[in-house]
Amino acid sequence: MGDSITAWWDLKTYFPGSYYLDKGVPGNTTAQMLARFDVDVIAHQPKVVVILGGTNSIGYVSNEQVEQELQAMYTAAQQAGIRVVACTITPRRPSASDARGDLTPQILVVNEWIKQYAAANGIVVADYYLALAGPDGLLPKNLTTDFVHLTPAAYEKITPVADREIAAVLASGN
Numbered sequence: 670m671g672d673s674i675t676a677w678w679d680l681k682t683y684f685p686g687s688y689y690l691d692k693g694v695p696g697n698t699t700a701q702m703l704a705r706f707d708v709d710v711i712a713h714q715p716k717v718v719v720i721l722g723g724t725n726s727i728g729y730v731s732n733e734q735v736e737q738e739l740q741a742m743y744t745a746a747q748q749a750g751i752r753v754v755a756c757t758i759t760p761r762r763p764s765a766s767d768a769r770g771d772l773t774p775q776i777l778v779v780n781e782w783i784k785q786y787a788a789a790n791g792i793v794v795a796d797y798y799l800a801l802a803g804p805d806g807l808l809p810k811n812l813t814t815d816f817v818h819l820t821p822a823a824y825e826k827i828t829p830v831a832d833r834e835i836a837a838v839l840a841s842g843n
Contacts, residue, residue: 670710670742671721672697674759674819683828690715698726699738706742711749717838718746719795719831721756723779724817728769736782743792752838754831755787757798759823760808764816773806795834797827 675693692709694701699722710718720742726735739755746753757780763771780798787794801823803809808816812823819827 670702670706670718671756672702672725674724674817675719675721677818678824683824684832693721696725697722698729699723699735699742700726700730703738703741706745710742710751711745714749715751717752717754717835718742719754719756719835720746721758721795721797723758723776724761727758727772727775727779732775732779732782735779736786739783740786743786743790747790747792752841753787753792754795754834754838755783755792756795756831757783759797759817759819759827760802760806762807762810762813762816767816777806793834793838795827795830797830800826800830 671693673693673695675691676695678691678693680687680689680691690713694705702720702722720739722739722742723735726738743753743755758776760776761772776798784794784796786792801808801812808823812820812826814820
């Protein structure tokens, strides 16, 4: 469940032999993800949902709103008996075409909230930010096609993170 980062992740290539349903919609905000969550996730009753959201919301709405919308998805999944893998928001690069400027400080705040909320609520975290960020905290140029979207090399870095956390959730039986 996510936005373009999820939508453009070629699941058949990166997770061969797995039956994963991609519910990424390019451009979606966390509010839009939440609005379609029941139809796109709950109705399918998966064992696990991997939720990556916030990229299109950060800087347009408050961090608190992003956190509330993520929390609502985590809670809805858990109440439906679906185990959750919460993903940290991926790093990005500042872009002259994006008036929001450098969003790294806001991303770090929301990512810290994701980790704390997950730890307090029995949710596993896939830390994509950690897997992708360069020493400056930004998405390295070789890992992005623009300033936010990922290259195949970036997906190669986060695939093992997702794989590990999905396996951990399934193995735990929680």
